[in-house]
Amino acid sequence: MKRNLIAMILVGGKGTRLQQITRDIAKPAVSFGAKYRLIDFTLSNISNSNIDVVGIVTQYEPYELMTYIGSGASWDLDFIDGGIRFLTPYATNETVLWQQGTAHAVRQYFNFIVENEADYVLILPGDHIYKMDYQRLFSYHLQRNAEITIAATKVGKEEASRFGIMTISSDNLLVDFQEKPKRPQSLLASMGIYLFNTAALKELLLDGFAEGDVDFGKNVIPKALRQKRRIAVYEYHDYWADVGTVESLWQANMDLLDDPEFLTLNVSKILPIYSKSLNLPPHVVLGRAHISKAIIADGSIINGTIIRSTIGYQTIVEAGAVIENAVILPNVRIGRDARLKNVIVNRNVIIPDGYVQEGEKLMLIDSETLLKRGEANG
């Protein structure tokens, strides 16, 4: 069936900078805010924007992510004649199609766009935390009569060199684009969200394809700029986080804790962020609990002290344990009198009774680190 606008989510990145957290799951499946997975934000945005065809381009460790997304029903994206399609690597007669970058991945599944006869394609990362109505981006794209529209947001000076930095004209058209510049010329960063006219995308990725064109930010956008294509920049002003590192994952959780209005997660009825239900009972707070500024998910049992921390689902915090400035990923057990400060605890970790980790520097605790420490002590 003919579609005007379809979306493709790129979830193939390896996410190595998240260390053991992405050891056996894809980055978009990483937990955030006690109950969400990163992909929930993108999928909910799509659902709230009434886009009903979504291709999910996977690569590394797709199993858990695919199981999690399932039919997409949790995000109301299970449509008979559309909905979610997983676009996974496959072998052809000649070769195994392994994606070399974002643009390369889209090129491999260009048939998906053709099949849906889409006039416009929205390319989205699957691991960012933000709320956006893509229809507004789409209207802007049409209004500006652009071939490509890139969503952008202001970032801090110190982190600008992590992003694709853009220079724009007075009427918000892209003038210059530099991927991860050493000396950023502005603080306007690309969010990795691209809206293409299908014709332009086809010319860039198929007809005019060159061997090195693997990445949108690095290669395709600069090339389009060189071709003098009309590229509009859509400015987004609310909270946005690209959770690429252990530190940024921790920081995003702290941002959530510190701002009661964070993305209106607890109040909004209009643009809710959906998540898959795990059929867990609500969490229980026992007699010795002391909780101050915390986010706690279902299925947990809390009997310790929790200060400024997020507690993932099915976590048990025993009596006497003290947890501060911590991100506890799901299904963790924290033993009696353990003390944790400035940490991320990876999924499924059992923290022994009396364990102490209270450094000023952020620390990721994983079963491997525990094992090492156990060996050192032993």
Place this chain on the structure above:
Amino acid sequence: MANLFMVVDASSKGAFNKLCRHRIPGALPFGAKYRLIDFTLSNCKNSGITNVAIFPYGNYRSLADHIGSGDRWDLNRRKDGIFILPPKSLTVTFEDTISFQRMYEHIEYFLRSAQEYALVSPANLVWNIDYQVILHDHLFNQADVTEVLSCDNRRIKTFLLSKRLLLDYVMSYDVIPYRNLSDVFDHAASLKRHHYVFPTDCFLVDSPFALFEANMRLLLAETREALFREERPIFSKETMSAAARYGENAKVTNSIIASGAVVEGIVEGSIIGRKAIIREGAVVRNAVVMNQCLIESGASVAYAILDKETRVRQDAVVSGDLNQLYLSEKKQIVAGGRKLHILQITAECHPFVKTGGLADVVSSLSREFARLGFPSAVMMPLYPRIKDKYQLFLELKAEQQLDYGGERYRISLYHYTDQNVDYYFVEAYEFFEREHIYGYDDDGERFAFFAKAAMAFFDIFDDRPDIIHIHDWHLGLLPPLLKNEERYREMKTILTIHNIEYQGIHDAIILHKLGLTAMWPNVQRVNFLEIAIQTATKITTVSETYRDELRYAYYSKNLVEAINRRDRDFYGILNGLEEDIDPGKDLTIVEKYTLVNVFSAKTKNKADLQTRMGLSIGNEYFVMGMVTRIVEQKGFDILLPAIDELLKNPLVQFVILGTGDAEYVRRLQQIKDRHPSQVALNIGYNSTEPSYIYAGADVYLMPSRYEPCGTSQMIALKYGTIPIVRQTGGLNDTIEQFDAVTKRGNGFKFYNYDHRDLLFQTENALNVFQTSLRDWRQLIINAMNSRYYPEDTAKAYIELYRLMLA
């Protein structure tokens, strides 16, 4: 797949009042994020049952919404699946247990089900069970019917039997003496009956207290372990809420908090639902707070169940206790504890004038309001008999002239205070200076005038009343009069219907005289009650069941449309029984008694009754008593044939005291002639001292065709005399069927207005009386422990008043 299909019994309303106005008990939120029925449906999924039929009693929108296609329980199947089978006949009123007749309405479902065994279990049962275990137990014991009991041996309305046997009963529902599976289990002696006792926690949630208790039990680890098991998860509708958020100064202990909740204040021992918000400085203790409630800063909540989206305003105090929980309604706004000024306007009030139960209710309410600390006032006409008796105490408050129908009349207002209640009497010679209270051709004019006069005096109150509470038809024209008057337009009025038969239908000229013709042009007659139903802010009647019954024309007749239009503003609040009615203080009986000496004293009182009435004396006789008006409403059409049949047993005696319809009296006399030594008639006898019957009889008969509330059954209970009643109105709300298995219940009741059903239950009672002294004594204890306090009634009204003002 299991060889079982599931009949979910959602036919009982339970003892819910507020919480189930807009949902059936199975749809009640529970445990912060569930609905009660999630447990039954999850058990089905976890037991491999794929064929489920739900039989709701009526208002099942909320249930249907929750269940959706059933896919959350894997019940969205090509073959079988989940079915909601609504009642076909809406004129049938409510029953406690699903009947074979109700199943017959959907006989196709039963015929089509391919599974060989049927499980019948209620929608409001909280447990986690593999139903296959019951089936194995049933087969192992080669039982015909297996009944499941909870670990403390309570009945949980759960039965397993073969489809073939169930079909036998369903197909012949109109000829067998059993109405439902409980009857079968209790009386079908030829069947092999077996009990399976479920070993862990299990809660049949059939009252607000049961809901509260089951929620509180979730705070115990062993209950959670019994209900939430990894191998058999409980599935529920998905949410879209964030994880729960705690503020910096939150203090939470021993509580369960659902996702989406925001807790900034103090929470102890409570269950907090999805997206509920507890603001900083608010305190919630021992409470069940359902989804999306908002407890504002400084508010305090204790021993309460707050229905969804209740908002407790800043500094409001909401507190019940274990005997009476505070219950809010969905979306109720609970404001601070300001004292409400309540003015009841009535035609009669005890002890000044009394022609019926209305006078007692007004009087009891006014005193209870005052006792609870609310400024309470009553306004009524000054009848000559009041003037005669209270002349010395009456203080003249105001006098004025009043226009009515183009004439001027002089009216005066007198005041009298007693037990902190302010009584106001309106004097109007032309209308009330008469011998009787009612019965004049111009009764309509008299009370229309009274309504206008009452309004004319509103300005003398220092604080204008917050609530105007009117009773029956008499003040029916007051609400439109207030609406017609700019400064009174916003006043809140509440109408209580004590008996819908009295409507006050008069000439429409009255509307003209009151200046109300614009509202009701072109009518010939004016129906006072109908106008009150149309125009009062809220409407109540005197029991929950009567409220439900009034939705059917069989009960509300010409007013059925008017009643149904106001359905959402229509409430049932049970009257209480005056506390001075007490066999322990009753000087008119030969031996006073309480629970301590009831068994010996009842024997003496029975002998006294038999002596006075000239009946054979002996404790072995089964004495049936009645104190009643002898009219059709009281069930004489079914009573007389049943009595005639019962008296064939020489050990049965019947005593009746009352006056009424000559035809019934004649037929009663005929029965006495046939059984002279077993029957005592006191026709026209002074009924002001009927205690010796209440104290001396074994059972009290009340087979009423309808009974809005009823007082006699409550008196009988208090005197340890076992009521046998028809399941209607207040009788249904006060009498719980005695159950020989669990020893619970305080009487016997039957459903159909049919003498055979009355006979069946009376013989059932007689059987317990003759064969099991222990059970009979337990019944007496249960009866005497039943309490219907006027204070509870008054509190229920105050809750409603608050709701009106919020």
